[in-house]
Amino acid sequence: MKYIDEYRNQELIKAVSDKIHDISTRKISIMEICGGQTHTILKYNLEEFLPAHLTLIHGPGCPVCVTPVNFIDKAIELSMREDVILTSYGDMLRVPGSTKNLLTARANGADIRLVYSPLDSVKIAKSYPEKKVVFFAIGFETTAPANARAVLEADKLNLNNYFMICSHMLVPPAIVALLSNTQIKLDGILAAGHVCTVMGLSEYEILSDKYHIPIVATGFEPLDIMNAIYLTVKQIAEKRCEVENQYSRTVTKEGNIKAKEIIDKVFIKEDREWRGIGTIINSGLRLRDEYKKYDALINFNFEKTGRIEKGNCIAGEILQGLKKPDKCSSYGKECKPEHPLGAPMVSSEGACAAYYRYRRINN
Numbered sequence: 586m587k588y589i590d591e592y593r594n595q596e597l598i599k600a601v602s603d604k605i606h607d608i609s610t611r612k613i614s615i616m617e618i619c620g621g622q623t624h625t626i627l628k629y630n631l632e633e634f635l636p637a638h639l640t641l642i643h644g645p646g647c648p649v650c651v652t653p654v655n656f657i658d659k660a661i662e663l664s665m666r667e668d669v670i671l672t673s674y675g676d677m678l679r680v681p682g683s684t685k686n687l688l689t690a691r692a693n694g695a696d697i698r699l700v701y702s703p704l705d706s707v708k709i710a711k712s713y714p715e716k717k718v719v720f721f722a723i724g725f726e727t728t729a730p731a732n733a734r735a736v737l738e739a740d741k742l743n744l745n746n747y748f749m750i751c752s753h754m755l756v757p758p759a760i761v762a763l764l765s766n767t768q769i770k771l772d773g774i775l776a777a778g779h780v781c782t783v784m785g786l787s788e789y790e791i792l793s794d795k796y797h798i799p800i801v802a803t804g805f806e807p808l809d810i811m812n813a814i815y816l817t818v819k820q821i822a823e824k825r826c827e828v829e830n831q832y833s834r835t836v837t838k839e840g841n842i843k844a845k846e847i848i849d850k851v852f853i854k855e856d857r858e859w860r861g862i863g864t865i866i867n868s869g870l871r872l873r874d875e876y877k878k879y880d881a882l883i884n885f886n887f888e889k890t891g892r893i894e895k896g897n898c899i900a901g902e903i904l905q906g907l908k909k910p911d912k913c914s915s916y917g918k919e920c921k922p923e924h925p926l927g928a929p930m931v932s933s934e935g936a937c938a939a940y941y942r943y944r945r946i947n948n
């Protein structure tokens with residue numbers, strides 16, 4: 586197929602739906618890891634095309650949602666300093682810290698600038714040598730290569746005023762944490778196609794073997810997701826557990842070698858706290874010692890920061906697939922996109938935002 590419309594064609598989706606109904610005979614739960622996939626599922630009402638005994642569980646793959654409160658508090662604290670320009674992607678501005686968000690800090694006079702690329706931050710640092718420019722780097726394996734590139738560029742320019750709050754998360758350790766949680770019952774996993782485009786499939790093969798679970802690398806259009814569900818259900822019906830690649834138009838087994846090299850050159854793994862979930866071993870990236878002069882968390886002193894969620898936010902349970910957003914008592918009442926209590930209601934990849942936006946339209 587060549588055009589995007591074909592991946593949204595209802596007749597093709599219905600044909601795959603029929604195939605799923607033909608082979609799906611028992612109760613199963615499949616988790617889509619990525620928040621982008623959750624939004625597609627809600628936007629195109631894909632659950633309507635699935636058997637009632639097949640449950641889709643929404644996973645933790647929203648980088649904004651899992652960024653630790655502690656990092657947001659530190660970003661806010663830095664942004665309030667006279668000599669600092671904080672740069673960030675737009676989604677992060679409305680995510681609640683323990684007492685306020687970056688948008689409030691900006692309204693109170695903080696110099697916070699939105700960027701569309703990490704290299705924009707390097708340019709700002711070059712243009713304002715009298716200021717310290719701090720980039721709030723969030724994301725999974727997908728954004729890590731570009732952020733690594735920004736650090737190398739700052740190094741090439743010998744900038745002494747460029748810093749990064751490095752809040753990179755890694756997906757496979759989070760999958761291990763989910764599969765090790767006895768409260769969460771999964772029969773299959775739809776892996777995030779863009780993460781696999783960078784990292785390849787080998788990490789997922791290890792997980793599939795170890796936990797005896799089908800994993801399908803999946804794209805983001807409705808037909809991608811339906812086809813991936815079909816492949817997962819087929820594996821379950823045939824009692825197979827392996828990694829399959831639905832998203833072969835971008836994912837290869839080995840991934841993007843150059844992107845992996847640059848990640849490895851600049852970053853090193855460390856244990857990382859995931860908001861609402863807790864600390865997951867080796868699930869974060871920090872700057873290697875060779876680049877620690879750019880690490881904002883090392884080069885600035887911080888006051889003590891809190892780590893509390895507001896009100897009745899159950900984002901941790903949402904992010905682990907233990908509850909769906911409409912089961913949160915604050916959903917659509919105290920918590921709406923205009924007044925979010927938790928990160929999943931803010932982000933364009935957050936499950937609560939997807940429910941709020943599309944469930945009402947589809948209903």
Ligand code: SF4
Nearest residue numbers: 898899913920927937
């Ligand atoms: S609806 Fe709001 S309060 Fe409830 S879990 Fe989602 S973000 Fe938190």
